[in-house]
Amino acid sequence: MENSRPRIILSTAISIDGKIATKTNDSKLSSKEDIKRLHKLRSKVDAILVGKNTVSRDDPILTVRYAKGKNPIRIILDSQGTISKKSKILQSCDKIPTIIAVSKKIPQKNLEKLQKFPIEIIITGKDYVNLKLLLKKLSKKKIKTILVEGGGTVNWEFVKHKLFDEMIVTLSPFLVGGEDAISYVGGSGFSKISNSPNLRLKSVKRLKNHLVLHYEKL
Numbered sequence: 001m002e003n004s005r006p007r008i009i010l011s012t013a014i015s016i017d018g019k020i021a022t023k024t025n026d027s028k029l030s031s032k033e034d035i036k037r038l039h040k041l042r043s044k045v046d047a048i049l050v051g052k053n054t055v056s057r058d059d060p061i062l063t064v065r066y067a068k069g070k071n072p073i074r075i076i077l078d079s080q081g082t083i084s085k086k087s088k089i090l091q092s093c094d095k096i097p098t099i100i101a102v103s104k105k106i107p108q109k110n111l112e113k114l115q116k117f118p119i120e121i122i123i124t125g126k127d128y129v130n131l132k133l134l135l136k137k138l139s140k141k142k143i144k145t146i147l148v149e150g151g152g153t154v155n156w157e158f159v160k161h162k163l164f165d166e167m168i169v170t171l172s173p174f175l176v177g178g179e180d181a182i183s184y185v186g187g188s189g190f191s192k193i194s195n196s197p198n199l200r201l202k203s204v205k206r207l208k209n210h211l212v213l214h215y216e217k218l
């Protein structure tokens with residue numbers, strides 16, 4: 001099993017109270033130094049993966065800009081294929097390799113919209129992208145390492161299925177609060193602490209007021 005999927009690194013910046021964005025979706029938690037660290041890491045992986053909501057709310061481009069090195073392949077989980085034509089991801093897909101992972105439930109008109117772009121569309125899962133199958137397909141494409149950059153729903157899917165190897169959490173010196181603000185790991189959650197993946201703290205790096213915590217899954 002371990003060899004049939006790429007190596008997965010989960011990477012997120014969180015507030016002290018474990019949020020990844022405010023209730024109005026302000027997610028700028030990283031400092032300049034932390035962004036540089038993130039871009040260096042991006043330059044070392046084969047692909048970056050995010051969920052559809054992160055694309056619609058942040059409009060990321062997911063390139064390497066504050067470090068030297070190549071851009072990884074971008075992978076978006078978007079079961080229904082609702083990504084906007086105007087998103088930076090689709091607007092730059094002629095220059096940066098892009099994979100949109102959709103489910104069999106994708107409406108025909110959304111599939112046709114996506115097919116007009118020079119991207120790869122991978123269809124797995126009945127209603128929702130099937131992560132295990134997707135990772136198997138990505139492995140066959142020689143994608144060996146994937147940096148998962150959230151958001152909370154995507155993080156939960158990887159945590160729930162224990163489909164990761166490393167976790168890098170930047171603890172940012174902010175308090176966000178709010179029942180509706182998105183947490184680092186969303187979804188339905190575990191009932192017992194003993195259900196959590198076992199993690200070993202490998203290193204702690206201080207970047208001024210931010211702490212970069214690096215864990216490995218045992």
Ligand SMILES: NC(=O)c1ccc[n+]([C@@H]2O[C@H](COP(=O)([O-])OP(=O)(O)OC[C@H]3O[C@@H](n4cnc5c(N)ncnc54)[C@H](O)[C@@H]3O)[C@@H](O)[C@H]2O)c1
Nearest residue numbers: 012013020021027051052053054129150151152153154157
């Ligand atoms: N601080 C940070 O480091 C950071 C990082 C990323 C995102 N964010 C924030 O997180 C928020 C978005 O998080 P979210 O939880 O709403 O959404 P998300 O970005 O995790 O996207 C979830 C969506 O992806 C799609 N999807 C398809 N197949 C899936 C699968 N197998 N597993 C999981 N998702 C699948 C579904 O439509 C699902 O609703 C935004 O506000 C963004 O700014 C913060």
Ligand SMILES: Nc1nc(=O)c(N)c(NC[C@H](O)[C@H](O)[C@H](O)COP(=O)(O)O)[nH]1
Nearest residue numbers: 013027028029030058060061062063149
């Ligand atoms: N490490 C980290 N710190 C943050 O403060 C933050 N908001 C994100 N969020 C991850 C998410 O995927 C973002 O949308 C991309 O970090 C934007 O990436 P670009 O600048 O477009 O390349 N990640």
